[in-house]
Amino acid sequence: MIIAVASGKGGTGKTTVAVNLAFVATPRPVQLLDCDVEEPNAHLFLGGQPIEKKEVSVMIPSVDEGKCSGCEECSNFCQFKALVVIGKTVLVFPELCHSCGGCRLVCPEQAITEVPRPIGVVETLQVRDDLTLIYGTLSIGVAMAPPLIREVKALASREVPLTIIDCPPGTSCPVVESVKGVDVILLVTEPTPFGLHDLTLAVDTIRTLGIPFGVVINKAGLNYSPLYDYLEKEKIPVLGEIPEDAAVAKAYAKGELPVYSVPGYRAKIEEIFRNLKALVNGLEKM
Amino acid sequence: MKIAITTTGNDLNSPLCERFGRTPRFIVYDTDSGSFEVFDNSVNLNAPQGAGLQTAQNIARQGVSCVITGHCGPKAFTVLQKAGIKVFLAQGSMTVKEAITAFNEGKLQEAQSPDVEGHW
Numbered sequence: 586m587i588i589a590v591a592s593g594k595g596g597t598g599k600t601t602v603a604v605n606l607a608f609v610a611t612p613r614p615v616q617l618l619d620c621d622v623e624e625p626n627a628h629l630f631l632g633g634q635p636i637e638k639k640e641v642s643v644m645i646p647s648v649d650e651g652k653c654s655g656c657e658e659c660s661n662f663c664q665f666k667a668l669v670v671i672g673k674t675v676l677v678f679p680e681l682c683h684s685c686g687g688c689r690l691v692c693p694e695q696a697i698t699e700v701p702r703p704i705g706v707v708e709t710l711q712v713r714d715d716l717t718l719i720y721g722t723l724s725i726g727v728a729m730a731p732p733l734i735r736e737v738k739a740l741a742s743r744e745v746p747l748t749i750i751d752c753p754p755g756t757s758c759p760v761v762e763s764v765k766g767v768d769v770i771l772l773v774t775e776p777t778p779f780g781l782h783d784l785t786l787a788v789d790t791i792r793t794l795g796i797p798f799g800v801v802i803n804k805a806g807l808n809y810s811p812l813y814d815y816l817e818k819e820k821i822p823v824l825g826e827i828p829e830d831a832a833v834a835k836a837y838a839k840g841e842l843p844v845y846s847v848p849g850y851r852a853k854i855e856e857i858f859r860n861l862k863a864l865v866n867g868l869e870k871m
Numbered sequence: 872m873k874i875a876i877t878t879t880g881n882d883l884n885s886p887l888c889e890r891f892g893r894t895p896r897f898i899v900y901d902t903d904s905g906s907f908e909v910f911d912n913s914v915n916l917n918a919p920q921g922a923g924l925q926t927a928q929n930i931a932r933q934g935v936s937c938v939i940t941g942h943c944g945p946k947a948f949t950v951l952q953k954a955g956i957k958v959f960l961a962q963g964s965m966t967v968k969e970a971i972t973a974f975n976e977g978k979l980q981e982a983q984s985p986d987v988e989g990h991w
Contacts, residue, residue, distance in 0.1 A: 660928070666921025669928045671954045678946060681921055 593783025633710035889941025892923030923947030
């Protein structure tokens with residue numbers, strides 16, 4: 586089973602839920618993929634023995650000016666305006682290139698070849714015998730997260746029975762790339778106007794993608810009823826509520842895992858996981 | 872000499888547009904004859920990204936020597952520089968005509984580098 590932990594709003598507790606889930610969920614072994622490549626942080630909580638480190642590159646065009654006729658076919662083809670032709674000079678803007686390779690194909694002079702552009706690294710940590718973490722780190726100044734996220738997911742083992750994906754926040758391309766192909770999405774929200782607003786965006790996105798999902802209300806107890814009204818109206822399954830608790834924040838700040846240090850937390854996470862499994866099993870029976 | 876001026880309007884009395892990449896139109900003015908032509912740039916006005924460099928490419932096609940605009944970001948500046956087009960910055964509410972006059976009188980400063988970040 587592959588579970589994605591996502592949220593519209595940042596800071597709702599995705600990583601906290603994903604990391605704690607990775608320790609208590611079964612069957613084991615579990616692999617956790619940190620796809621929040623712009624600011625990965627699961628490794629800060631988990632640590633572990635480094636077992637692999639891979640540089641990741643994307644392909645970008647390189648133009649042979651000796652062959653270029655200045656016809657502008659490449660520039661006209663590029664949807665992202667990564668090539669600009671001035672006379673017989675082609676300026677390439679690597680940060681805009683989405684590596685489709687189309688410019689190379691349309692160039693009538695065959696003046697374009699593709700060269701690698703490093704965008705980040707993917708690292709694998711053996712946290713425990715029954716837990717592996719794979720995480721990507723995007724290089725500073727690089728804005729193209731999806732290719733690195735694809736690489737994190739490609740390095741995941743197909744043999745491991747349970748995969749948990751810690752997604753980036755939001756609802757844009759990096760999130761869509763992270764949840765692609767998962768069996769179920771666990772959406773973490775918080776009972777605040779911001780939490781609800783961004784939850785509705787996330788729900789719209791996930792429904793468009795057609796992936797089953799349920800919601801976890803983190804920091805529960807803030808008495809924000811519009812969230813509950815929305816969940817009821819939209820018939821969205823609530824997998825569990827994790828109460829607002831200073832002990833969790835203190836554990837988090839120390840880099841500790843609440844499942845081990847906060848009384849009652851482990852039971853909550855186990856309950857959420859049971860409900861998540863029931864949701865998936867229910868869908869299979871339908 | 873031909874110069875391009877970014878504008879929101881259709882003639883010399885229109886306001887100068889301070890945005891370069893997402894200017895709705897630009898006017899190409901011939902300082903020798905005093906004639907001008909208006910070019911639509913609405914495609915780039917609505918582009919998600921790469922607006923500045925596409926606008927720069929469009930302007931370069933018109934064979935101008937200079938551009939007068941409000942601000943110019945890094946990618947657009949790179950393209951204009953490569954095309955040998957000088958960038959002059961004019962700020963505050965100015966009409967196209969006033970900008971041309973200021974340019975002719977040598978009152979506008981030539982930008983030596985982009986003056987704003989991308990996606991400004």
